[in-house]
Amino acid sequence: MKIEISELQELLKIMETNNVSVVQLRGLIEGTPKADFDVADSDVIAETLGGIISTTAIPATTEQFIAKDNFIVDTSKNAKVKILRLGRNFKSWFGTKTENQFSGSSIVGRQLIESSLDAPILKELGGNKKAETTLTEIYAMMQMHASAKTSDLLANNDDANIFYVKDASGTLRAVSVAWGVGGWIVYATSINSFDEWWSIGNRVFCRDSLVA
Numbered sequence: 001m002k003i004e005i006s007e008l009q010e011l012l013k014i015m016e017t018n019n020v021s022v023v024q025l026r027g028l029i030e031g032t033p034k035a036d037f038d039v040a041d042s043d044v045i046a047e048t049l050g051g052i053i054s055t056t057a058i059p060a061t062t063e064q065f066i067a068k069d070n071f072i073v074d075t076s077k078n079a080k081v082k083i084l085r086l087g088r089n090f091k092s093w094f095g096t097k098t099e100n101q102f103s104g105s106s107i108v109g110r111q112l113i114e115s116s117l118d119a120p121i122l123k124e125l126g127g128n129k130k131a132e133t134t135l136t137e138i139y140a141m142m143q144m145h146a147s148a149k150t151s152d153l154l155a156n157n158d159d160a161n162i163f164y165v166k167d168a169s170g171t172l173r174a175v176s177v178a179w180g181v182g183g184w185i186v187y188a189t190s191i192n193s194f195d196e197w198w199s200i201g202n203r204v205f206c207r208d209s210l211v212a
Contacts, residue, residue: 047114047120047124048112048113048114048116048120048121048124049110049111049112049113049121049124049125049204050110050111050112050113051110052108052109052110053109053110053111053203054108054109054152054203055106055107055108055109055152055208056106056107056108056109056141056144056151056152057104057105057106058104058105058106058107058136058137058140058141059104059140060101060102060103060104061101061102061104061136062101063101064098064099064100064101065098065099065100065101065134065135065136065139066098067094067095067096067097067098067099067135067168068095068096070135070139071083071086071090071094071135071139071186073085073086075182075183079146080143080146081139081142081143081146081184082146082182082183082184083183083184083185083186084180084181084182084183084184084185085180085183085185085186086186087185087186087187087188089173089187089188089189090175090186090187090188093167093168093169093171093173093188094135094165094167094168094173094175094188095168096168097135097167097168099134099135099136102134102136105137105207105208106207106208107133107137107141107152107205107206107207107208108205108206108207108208109152109161109203109204109205110203110204110205110206111201111202111203111204112198112199112200112201112202112203112204113200114200115197115198115199115200116197116198117193117194117196117197117198118164118174118189118191118192118193118196118198119191119192121162121198121204122164122191125164125204125206128164128172128191130206130207131164131172131206132164132165132166132172132206132207133163133164133165133205133206133207134165135165135175137163137207138163138165138175138177141153141161141205142177142184152203152205153177153179153203154178154179154202154203155179156179157178157179157180157181158178159178159179159201159202159203160176160177160178160198160199160202160203161176161177161178161202161203161205162174162175162176162198162202162203162204162205163175163176163177163205163206164191164206165188167188172191173188173189173190173191174188174189174190174191174196175187175188176188176189
């Protein structure tokens, strides 16, 4: 296979811009990243996030969280959370997910200061495990916004709030929540994709701690 120098130069530019390592690139090409692939074990060097700019206390739950019973497209005045659209991947990957009750948590938000793929972001957050949140926590933050309580979610059109959540099969995915015209738009993408570049100004959320 013949590769033009211009193609290699473009690839190198993408890698340098997004701090993607040769190890990570090889994994993407060969399809080696699995559900348990953790960028914390790679040599990706990330400087994509600013400091913590928000902290949200998520209350404890007493019941299981069933995704299909809560993430419902509904923008009526009676909707608990106004959801305008659910992406195809989100419905496919998370539609059957159920999460157990938990004791509460603290979610922190950090602003993207450079456009980035997921790998550098995950590296800077400390790896997949430390970056992981849940649908329960995302939905709680959406409810806070709906009830006019303090909400740290960006709610300007097209501004993405980015979370990392395991889907029904246990694979870590990027979940994006963005405000549309009258409701939230919820998408899910692969963390190993070169297609999804997050923009400067988007906000990344991760769990600061579990409440004991």
